Amino acid sequence: MSEKRKYSESELAKLLQHYDDDKLSTAEKERLQKWLDRVDPQTETYSELQKKKIQKTIYSKIEQAMSAHKPTITIKRASERQYLYKWIWAAALILIVGSWLLFQQLSSPLHQNTQASNNEQLQWKEVSTAAGQRLKVGFPDGSIVWLNSNSTLRYKDSFSTGPFRDVYLERGEAFFNVTKDSSRAFIVHTAYADNKVIGTAFNIKLKDSDGNYTLSMLSGVVELTTNDDMGSQKMLIKKGKSAVYSLRDKKVSIITLKDNDWNLWTSNVLSFKAANWPALIQKLEDWYGIKVRLNKHHFPDQLFTAQFKDESLESVLKSLQQINSFQFRIKGKEVFIE
Known part of the structure; x- marks a missing residue:
């Protein structure tokens, strides 16, 4: 842990203690507000995937920190004060952990590649x-x-x-x-x-x-x-x-x-290998862009192994009927298995 981060945590502990003792000065309030304002605005340029990965990591770190540092809170005023204290604690933790993570992200080769x-x-x-x-x-x-x-x-x-x-x-x-x-x-x-x-x-x-x-x-x-x-x-x-x-x-x-x-789809071959109905339905829906309606109680244990190349949906279903017995009807973009 860097000296800068040690200093931040020390300052945070002092500010929170002063708040808990109802001794937070105007200068300390300003310092705390400046602290909370440091969140990097560039995060809005991240992709959704990057945001999710960073968010998951930050939340995990916060949970670990909360478990390791459970403060004893003395409530001297109404529930509003308890809510505000918890908000400051959570926000400060997000800033300490989140700012460090964001700094790592901003300085990493990947981020420099994508966000320069x-x-x-x-x-x-x-x-x-x-x-x-x-x-x-x-x-x-x-x-x-x-x-x-x-x-x-x-x-x-x-x-x-x-x-x-x-x-x-x-x-x-x-x-x-x-x-x-x-x-x-x-x-x-x-x-x-x-x-x-x-x-x-x-x-x-x-x-x-x-x-x-x-x-x-x-x-x-x-x-x-x-x-x-x-x-x-x-x-x-x-x-x-x-x-x-x-x-x-x-x-x-x-x-x-x-x-x-598993690689046959790249050659436009629709392949099933010991596929149950959920796996078969997922492939059919993705392959033909349709929705399959199945009465699950009728076909719980049926498995299918077959390959098809450049065949219509109706042709595939008729061939699958030769493997396991079932009835089907096609209505627009929907297939009903009966």
Whole structure:
């Protein structure tokens, strides 16, 4: 901890003690107000993903600080005074922890890359796919990404500055084929984990029907770092392996990939492998941009394994009927399974 931060915490303790003893002078009130006014206004330029990550970290630090420093509050006046005291304590903690985090963020290479100036901001591009749409995008360094349905990606239109090649997968699923550059790592940032590579090919699915974040490796190695309030986990995921991160349990399981079925969607192949109805429905809805209505009580244990290329929704459903018995009807953008 720096001397400057020690001084801040010491000053804070003094101000809070004076407030609790009802001895806060006018000068101290002014100092406290100046303290509270120091929150960096540049935070409004952060992306939603960056804001969420910073917010989660700040809240976690505040909770830790509150647990470690539970002050004994003597209420000498009405409940209004208790409310104001708690507000000052929380605001000051946010400032001490938050300002330090914001300083780290503002001084980091990533932030300097993305927030240096208004002109720099204009260099960021965002691409999105709708339901039923898939898209191939080329990056400035020669890397390629395939976006699956209902996905959003942000990236800079130039990787010429900064120590990293940073992109943000905001939602959905994407397959990356990264051009090797040993001098600058390629980092895919997501709400759940950061994925750092030099040159490799891999697939990221942010959230499947079971609530899992999945990183699947076609080649190379990816350094996976989870974004977890309880403490991040860092590990290397190698070729032929898949990291399945449970967003509910905050646990990572490493499994061996037996085939490349998970990657077939980049070749416009709709693939199901031992898929239950929730998994099958999610894929059908994303692939064709429709809504499936299912009576869950009729088909609790049915599983489907099949592949389709460039086939209509009706053709796919008729083929799936040959695997398990069910009836369907299509009405506009809705499918009813009966």
